[in-house]
Amino acid sequence: MTTETSTPAAAAAPEHPGDYVHGYSRTEARRLGDQADTLAELLHAGTAYPAGSQVLEAGCGVGAQTVHLLAASPGVRLTAADLSADSLALARTRVAAQAPAADVIWHHGDLHRLPFPDGSFDHVFLCFVLEHLPDPTAGLAALRRVLRPGGTITVIEGDHGSALFHPESPAARRTVDHLVRLQARAGGDGLLGRRLQPLLTAAGFARVSVRPRTVYADDSRPALVEGFTRRTFVAMVEAVRAEALAAGLTTPEDFDRGVTELRRAAEPGGTFHYTFFKAVAVRP
Amino acid sequence: MTTETSTPAAAAAPEHPGDYVHGYSRTEARRLGDQADTLAELLHAGTAYPAGSQVLEAGCGVGAQTVHLLAASPGVRLTAADLSADSLALARTRVAAQAPAADVIWHHGDLHRLPFPDGSFDHVFLCFVLEHLPDPTAGLAALRRVLRPGGTITVIEGDHGSALFHPESPAARRTVDHLVRLQARAGGDGLLGRRLQPLLTAAGFARVSVRPRTVYADDSRPALVEGFTRRTFVAMVEAVRAEALAAGLTTPEDFDRGVTELRRAAEPGGTFHYTFFKAVAVRP
Numbered sequence: 001m002t003t004e005t006s007t008p009a010a011a012a013a014p015e016h017p018g019d020y021v022h023g024y025s026r027t028e029a030r031r032l033g034d035q036a037d038t039l040a041e042l043l044h045a046g047t048a049y050p051a052g053s054q055v056l057e058a059g060c061g062v063g064a065q066t067v068h069l070l071a072a073s074p075g076v077r078l079t080a081a082d083l084s085a086d087s088l089a090l091a092r093t094r095v096a097a098q099a100p101a102a103d104v105i106w107h108h109g110d111l112h113r114l115p116f117p118d119g120s121f122d123h124v125f126l127c128f129v130l131e132h133l134p135d136p137t138a139g140l141a142a143l144r145r146v147l148r149p150g151g152t153i154t155v156i157e158g159d160h161g162s163a164l165f166h167p168e169s170p171a172a173r174r175t176v177d178h179l180v181r182l183q184a185r186a187g188g189d190g191l192l193g194r195r196l197q198p199l200l201t202a203a204g205f206a207r208v209s210v211r212p213r214t215v216y217a218d219d220s221r222p223a224l225v226e227g228f229t230r231r232t233f234v235a236m237v238e239a240v241r242a243e244a245l246a247a248g249l250t251t252p253e254d255f256d257r258g259v260t261e262l263r264r265a266a267e268p269g270g271t272f273h274y275t276f277f278k279a280v281a282v283r284p
Numbered sequence: 285m286t287t288e289t290s291t292p293a294a295a296a297a298p299e300h301p302g303d304y305v306h307g308y309s310r311t312e313a314r315r316l317g318d319q320a321d322t323l324a325e326l327l328h329a330g331t332a333y334p335a336g337s338q339v340l341e342a343g344c345g346v347g348a349q350t351v352h353l354l355a356a357s358p359g360v361r362l363t364a365a366d367l368s369a370d371s372l373a374l375a376r377t378r379v380a381a382q383a384p385a386a387d388v389i390w391h392h393g394d395l396h397r398l399p400f401p402d403g404s405f406d407h408v409f410l411c412f413v414l415e416h417l418p419d420p421t422a423g424l425a426a427l428r429r430v431l432r433p434g435g436t437i438t439v440i441e442g443d444h445g446s447a448l449f450h451p452e453s454p455a456a457r458r459t460v461d462h463l464v465r466l467q468a469r470a471g472g473d474g475l476l477g478r479r480l481q482p483l484l485t486a487a488g489f490a491r492v493s494v495r496p497r498t499v500y501a502d503d504s505r506p507a508l509v510e511g512f513t514r515r516t517f518v519a520m521v522e523a524v525r526a527e528a529l530a531a532g533l534t535t536p537e538d539f540d541r542g543v544t545e546l547r548r549a550a551e552p553g554g555t556f557h558y559t560f561f562k563a564v565a566v567r568p
Contacts, residue, residue, distance in 0.1 A: 159448060159557075161448050161452075162446065162559075164443060164445050164475075164477075164559075165478070166478045166479045166482065168445075168475060168478075191448075191452060193448075194448045194449070194450045194555050194557055197502040197504065197555055198450065198502075198503075198554075198555065201503070201553070208504060210502060210504070210555075211500065212498045212500045214496045214498050216494065216495065216496045216561075218482075219481065219482075219485070220492060220493060220494070269482045269485070271478050271479060271481055271482065271494075273443075273446070273478055273496060273559065275448075275498065275557060275559070
């Protein structure tokens, strides 16, 4: 069962969808799907809500995490919210295919102005969302409002500063830094993972517990090299090429050299390391 | 029971003890002890050798890891080797106090030229050693020689590129980079952790398995903030001040500002992340 709601103001004038650093293309949607499948076990382990719980996924995007959330928590009553109608449509299609029996309300709107009463949800989940917000503390505070006292919030974020690759390469490092810089220009923070604990504390949550979830891929794990190093991380960096050039951050030669050298981490003898941060906290 | 052996050539002319980037002071010995106690569970989990095994610890230093190795593997017959007679003396004292019943042969010599027959050991263990070697592949190959076919090697290394701190600070980052640069000048590699897999493969080991072991400390874990962020990582960076100044890498003001800003990671609202890499491989 799926139903749909929308916040009229947000639907009419989405606040900053054009600022989403990774764009909204179909290739991007596929990338996010690959990423989620490879990482699902790592990121979702430990997150399971009781059947009947009222759960909000804030910023569900194309549903890449939604299907894993539903698989780990059968019987929850999920509200999946996103600012982009196009993403929501893809998420609906994905959930219809992978979790047809799930009980989902699709909400088109801004997580800062959700039209739900205080304390509506038992649990809130968001993954790769805060990194795109100009004021993540304000976003978290808005989510705290709709969470019931004693309810939990689970937040997963990456941190591009944790990307370690072998062979090391200054050109590859510069190219990764372009992604961080573009995200900062769009009002986000590609290095947000490391500050989840102070952000949740500042937003009024209690019992904040943050743990790193680290991906490491080398020749001994070819599926992870393909699924994560190449199809997730390198693909994410490659995807900002046009934007990095338009912003005058780099030249085509320099950008392409960085990507070529970054790709060596996915070739024989290469290695790649990346840390996600997963936080769980409680509304007091 | 402890006995002592030494390689005469190495004892007479240690190859590059002066190059050990962290120096050999008593403060440094204490720092290494603090570090090992805080990290012991993280680093040693999964390493336990059967009683009666012939085990070599290559580069035991002041015995910081030796005592944990012995605690996890009671009844092993350990040979602990180091290039520095002073470090070995401290290691003997530490083991005598913490594991008086342990069966240890103390060997003063260079791990590249161990005077033991081929295949002498069932297991080889080394921690924070390869990062100081000009040619880690050669060091690993020399250790492979003294390991019996089917025997295991366990290697633990850090990677200073994995240090993430909040608040982020360019001055702090530069100061960490001085440590990496000084280690490179001394012929070592402070970014070695990420390349353990290709190094062990190149040295002729099989079934190489590398896993990250990540330390993350924030306000919710005050003992780790104190034991790791402040007394291990910041202390390690601070310890190269004189050397960084002598090498002309920085000014006193700039270095001290970097350390001050790095210390914020250990203050309220700060966070710190660091990844160690642990490898296990087999001699074919």
